[in-house]
Amino acid sequence: MTVATYAGKEVTVNSEGFFEDPSVWDEEMAPEIANSFGVPELSERHWQVIKFMRHEYETKGEGPSVRALGKSSGVSIKELYELFPKGPAKLAAKIAGIPKPHGCI
Amino acid sequence: MPDQIEKVSIIVSKGSLEGIYPALIMANGARAEGIEANLFFTFFGLDAIHKKRFEHIKVATVGNPGLHFATLAGGLPGVSSVMTHLMEKKMEKLDIPPIPEFIEMISDTGAGLYACKASCDLFEITKDDLVDQVKDIITVGDFYQLAAGGQILFT
Numbered sequence: 001m002t003v004a005t006y007a008g009k010e011v012t013v014n015s016e017g018f019f020e021d022p023s024v025w026d027e028e029m030a031p032e033i034a035n036s037f038g039v040p041e042l043s044e045r046h047w048q049v050i051k052f053m054r055h056e057y058e059t060k061g062e063g064p065s066v067r068a069l070g071k072s073s074g075v076s077i078k079e080l081y082e083l084f085p086k087g088p089a090k091l092a093a094k095i096a097g098i099p100k101p102h103g104c105i
Numbered sequence: 106m107p108d109q110i111e112k113v114s115i116i117v118s119k120g121s122l123e124g125i126y127p128a129l130i131m132a133n134g135a136r137a138e139g140i141e142a143n144l145f146f147t148f149f150g151l152d153a154i155h156k157k158r159f160e161h162i163k164v165a166t167v168g169n170p171g172l173h174f175a176t177l178a179g180g181l182p183g184v185s186s187v188m189t190h191l192m193e194k195k196m197e198k199l200d201i202p203p204i205p206e207f208i209e210m211i212s213d214t215g216a217g218l219y220a221c222k223a224s225c226d227l228f229e230i231t232k233d234d235l236v237d238q239v240k241d242i243i244t245v246g247d248f249y250q251l252a253a254g255g256q257i258l259f260t
Binding site: 065066070081085088089103104 | 130133134136137138139199200201202210213214215
């Protein structure tokens with residue numbers, strides 16, 4: 001576990017950079033998290049995915065897989081990989097401050 | 106040695122359901138982790154990207170001890186279809202896509218799909234017989250060039 005600072009606030013993250021406590025996340029932190037993981041700027045489309053991730057986590061207790069994201073977030077799989085080249089579900093979960101999604105698909 | 110895998114190239118040589126899915130799941134999973142991925146379809150693995158065949162991939166019910174099913178019974182007409190149907194239903198519940206959708210999805214993740222030239226020549230398969238997601242028919246030499254610097258998996 002390490003401590004990272006986003007938007008001036010200290011948060012605990014695991015070795016991969018996922019938030020230990022999703023409740024401490026707020027939207028102001030997202031651009032800085034994105035930046036530190038290779039996404040220089042968050043567009044409206046990025047935000048659509050991030051908000052969807054957050055919503056899914058809050059309602060189901062778990063972030064969606066890439067396939068579920070492609071089906072339900074309103075952003076196609078092709079575009080998801082353009083927005084988050086280093087793995088959409090994983091990267092968007094990180095930026096949204098939620099745990100790593102666990103599906104294999 | 107880098108402590109992370111940056112690229113995988115997966116060879117698909119079998120045309121049964123249980124021969125194809127592991128490779129597709131591993132390629133898709135690699136992309137989900139941000140790992141570059143290529144799929145190289147050779148021999149009967151070509152069925153996974155063959156327009157007329159990729160919707161009819163079946164579980165091997167003969168010569169498959171892992172199925173725990175009498176070989177004699179497995180050889181009866183229709184048994185493979187029934188088994189395949191049962192397995193597909195289970196997979197659907199687990200949110201594993203059918204092969205045609207999976208192939209399209211993997212291509213959308215940016216993974217490269219390639220067919221083996223020697224096998225295409227052997228089975229008289231041309232680019233027109235293959236699904237549009239296939240980038241090219243390539244030689245073994247081309248494959249090694251694509252795979253350079255990464256891991257190669259044979260399935």
